[in-house]
Amino acid sequence: MRESSSKRHYNEPLARIVKKDAMSNQRMAAYSVFALILAIAAGGVFIFSLGYNPFKVYATIVSGAFRSSISTQGTIKIAIPLLIASLGITHAFKMQFWNIGAEGQIIMGGIFATYFALFHSDWPHWLLMLVMCAAGMLGGGLWALIPAFFKTKYGTNETLFTLMLNYIALYMIKYLAEGPWLDPKASGFPKIASFEKNARLDEVFGVHAGWIIGLVLVGVVYFYLKYSKQGYEIAIVGESENTARYAGMNVKKIIMRTMFLSGAICGIAGMTQVSGAAYTLSEGVAGGVGFTAIIVAWLAKLNPFVILLVTIGFSVLEKGSSVMQSSFGLPTSVSDILQGIILFFILGCDFFTRYKLIFRKGGQKNDN
């Protein structure tokens, strides 16, 4: 016994990674705040090295996001699809189903909704909005159902599957813009016509109604995941499929249903983007939101209310960076680097809330 233990000491690496006990919420929040401060400091050093005053640049980012009603509205417009898509992804992630396909689900939601905006714009406004919303949900849901079906039936890898479907969805927009839905008034420029006024989402306080949908969804998703039977099932399947099966749950059905829901909510984001933000379907409809949503959902630990907070943070950063770019003449890539630095620290912090490093103690090696 004694020998083997001393041997283990001898081979012990300089540092090893050990899983930590669960942390209290306050402690976790403290870690996150600390990481954010570090990130801001590191970003500041970077800005300084470019020859700018970091305090001024940061002040511009924050004030740029809220300096006038137009800019505040702009920040909220960035937040809406991000919030909705993050909430959608949360369903799948809670089930430990790695849905990397929000981008494609947003796009399919946009495509389905656009069909009604283009060809049934004469319907009564409220009916058209309801139908477009339902169509968006159906589009996103069905797109998400495809990988869920193959996962439950053939055990395919959902990460790759959902990822690749994103590109197919994107090319579908290209196809529609160049072929069947080509705007006849665009002199051959491959674009889809702008929606009629009737097919545009109404504005409430200067921003399209997508923000109301998003806020309602925060509450509904929280309640659904935390207090409903289906939400409980999702959590059990996520923890252990075998446990779920042992408890008599129909795992396949739960996976399919949850993925449909996950995609359907992302589809709503697509609908609000085409009818509220772009007033047309263009290749930028998702614009990377589906990927950022993964980070948001993950950073928020899949808690809908925290998702709301994180979304606001990301939106301020994005909007403010764009203002910073034009007022300081900094290239676009600088704001990308800043976002990267912040992500790096926050994800690093996430690591340290779950694990700790144990360093080899110098004296132990020779104590036998």
Next chain:
Amino acid sequence: MKKKLLSLILTAVMAASVLTACGTADSKDSSTATESTEKEAIALEDFKVGVIHIGDPADGSGYSFTHDQGIVEMQEELGLEDSQVIRKNNIADGDAVATRTAIEECIEEGCQLIFGTSWGYMDTMEELAEEYPEVMFSHATGYKSNGTNFNNYFGRIYQARFLSGIAAGMKTETDKIGYVAAMDNQNSEVTGGINAFAMGVESVNPDAVIYVKVTNTWFDPTLEGQAAEALLDMGCDVIAQHQDTTAPQLAAQNRGAWSCGYNSDMTKDAPKAHLTAPIWNWGVYYTLTAKAVMEGTWDAANYYGGMDDGLVDISPLSENCAEGTAEKIEEARAKILDGSLKIFEGSLFDNEGNEVCKEGETISDADITGNMTWYYKNVEVK
């Protein structure tokens, strides 16, 4: 059973709440109250101009660079500070959300005049012009205007295309000239440019044929280069382009062929290949418009300037040009300037044998900018 019912209801509630949220927003008319359309003069120190670029002026050549040179010229003419010009670069014109965001940011900054330099911004600018009646919007290369605060500006670049066609026609040895085109014949701007170029070629070399390859994009260095390669493979020894980058020029130079650029003088990019390029002096228009907006006299009429305004021209002929090119071009230039050479005047035949313009007639500006869907007789689409 009860639980199942509950979960069913929950799902339904969830779906319903989403749907009602879509519907509850009462239909508030988005059109803002349009007050008096009278425009006021703006003091120099309060004047701000926004520019939306599809590329990055820092590229140093090509479309966005050329537009930005015009902006810089306007800035110097008027005496504006750097902070009074807001640039939004790399705004994809196929992305309506990004376009809208970029323009709204210019409005936020307090710009009273915004130039959008790429075709795909047109519809978004038209809508924003309605939403922000106090801001002036000017959009390049399109055709719409609203008569109050939104217009389009463009120029008779076909005059310069004709002259560059002369240089190409005199240089080619294989009598095959390649033309990398951004859009197909549905786009009048591109098609008219090809036709004028082809006529320039024909005026000095009736045997030469123009092979056209369409990329379906204004800006994509890879695709532009590949299209040029394909044309070179077909035996073309001069490559002309209606694209935003220098990629076709570089492809020609790599093969030891010749080339005509576009937008800016590309001799510095492909010194061994480049002959001459049809170029824009956008500063002429930008200065004119910015002054008018500042004085409150801008009428938002569409602008279509030509070689006589100095808006379009060709870059200085390079050493690669064939002997006698300069004389031929001077001859044609003089005729264009005195109005005796209108280029699109009859009799003209398209490449399917139809007479598209009768003897003694000329094609109207409206048809040149918006309705030219035929290719001239010596053009072949590949």
